[in-house]
Amino acid sequence: MKQHRYDDVSVIPSRIKEIHDLSASTYKVAESLKEHEKRQEEFVESFIQLIAQAIDDKSPYTAGHCNRVPEIALMFADEVEKSQQGQFAEFHFNNDAERREFRIAAWLHDCGKITTPEHIVDKGTKLEANYNRIHEVRMRFEVLWRDAEVDYYQHITDNPEDQKQAMETLNQIQKQLQEDFAFIANANVGGEFMSDDHIARIREIADKTWLRHFDDHLGLSPLEELKASAKSETLPVEEHLLSDKPEHRIERINELHFDPAFGIKVQVPELQYNLGEIYNLTIKRGTLTPEDRFKINEHMISTIKMLESLPFPDDLARVPRYASTHHETMKGTGYPRRLSAEDLSIPERILVIADIFEALTAADRPYKKAKPLSVAIDILYKMALDEHIDMELFKLFLSSGVYKQYAEKYLPAKQIDKVDIAKYLTPQNNETSSV
Template sequence: MTQSPENEVQHQAELEQTHRQLKEYFAFVAEMNVGGEVLSEDKKIRLDFIAQTTWLRHFSNRLGLSPADQERISSEEESLPCEEQLLSDKPEHIISRKSGTSYEPHLDIKMTVPEYLYNQGELYNLKVERGTLTAEDRFKINEHIISTIRMLDALPFPKELARVPRYASTHHEKMDGTGYPRKLTKDQLSIPERIMVLADIFEALTAADRPYKKAKTVSEAINIMAKMVAEEHIDADVFELFLTTETYKVYAENFLAPEQIDEVDVARYLKK
């Protein structure tokens, strides 16, 4: 403005427009960071567009990093100020595995292991298809079931409790065989195991203690579960039983916050 004072009004208008645009960008990126059920293609395109916006960095990007983080940055530090994109995936965002992952053959574990231990890329994390967890995050969380299996496998259960390890380790399976840890199909799962699958999903969707998501209302949870039935993740008959017996309502009244309990149009989800 000081270089061309005669254009001060125009420059001020341009500055205000840029501020408004950046606020819109920030709000959109913040929304993507929270995650949702499905990330549409147009939102991915907009993220890519925003990522191309550049800014001048006047400070070292090594400040405040742990020794391990500094070690991953192999490139020379740029001279300041330097131009950068608002969002990017960089080599230092990749954290490699230092050891392989293997399981005892008799446990029949069939989990797909991601190539990297973690990928902290900004665009990579913002473009998660569903929710907020990357493949690497989800695998790290899913590994808890391996510890469960190993501990239960080592215990001498009496005959009447012999199936406890099996029930405890199959609640993450899906009817189409894409679940974990054994990729079992509907035909390979007993009725109690299919019930455990549904129960675990409903509890997870409505739980208020998960740091990566907001607790769903009863109707939101059931709507999501109906889609999972259509995708063959949940057994359709067990889902219908869950609704017609109003088991969802009994659970909600005993364990959910009042604001989570709302009306469910059960009829729309029942088989005609």
């Protein structure tokens, strides 16, 4: 019974009534236990899928991720088991219990995201918090636009003979305002790289000033009041067009402590968040500050804490480990443990590729456009060259056709373009390979 070998139990025929009754009773107990365990397993898996669905539903933009990653992972794991190539020749799940363990880990791989604020997960622009603050910045430009018009009318009222020169000055100021706002708005979208020259221009624009005529201490929440300066001011007040204010710095309320047994190796930023306008607009790549990126990465730490606190039975003992390593890399630069190739099992390496491939091909993210299948594969290839993912697994991902099988099932037809897998499988094109 302890080994759950219920199918090995059978009724032993006997002419002795007591022995026959005992045998029949044991058989019924085994059948009852088998049915009970089946119902328990179904309940556990349904509950796990419910959690995954809740995480997907938390954001309209990442909906489906927790559902799709297990699909890719299981498709791929099946192909790896069939492979007789190199390191995969000896790989296989020993039984259905191990396969179930891997499946559950795939479902739970992002369970820690339940702790991640939605506006961080969905941060589509640099100035985005709970809303895109570019609208506040635009209104300041509107103020300067109207101030320029007021100055123009005031000047020609006092000096009607200067109307032509005043109009040229107005046009020049408003043209510059249009150009400056367009530059700020474009910087807000983010991209692959922001040059030092562009950063310098943002700081130059930020130095321009406008007049605030209303008290900014009114209508605050209790928390905002605690952070607001007690200094009295005489209105109107001159303010910079863009600024990094003290109230933009959100302090960390609770110091983070990690159980040494978890092996977590991360650098914790001083602040919880930094909403400074210049600070965010001068992000060199993408839309995330170091504080934002840590908060997103922290979901892996939450995953570890959550799963390690659960009393998994022996046949699910590796679920916490499998579920918490899909952001590690082959060269030890990942998080949260900075594991390297020798530390990562094949199931863990499979989940890394499944997670990345789903994210690359997802069409529902606010911070990126859906990538054609060929582009997603090319990015995966470059990650393999960089020892971010397992090169041999990447090649098997292509040669087995898993990428195409998944695409045909889940991606819109317009996203599925031709992928020339031969150029990735040719030995001379693979400049490096996994350990």
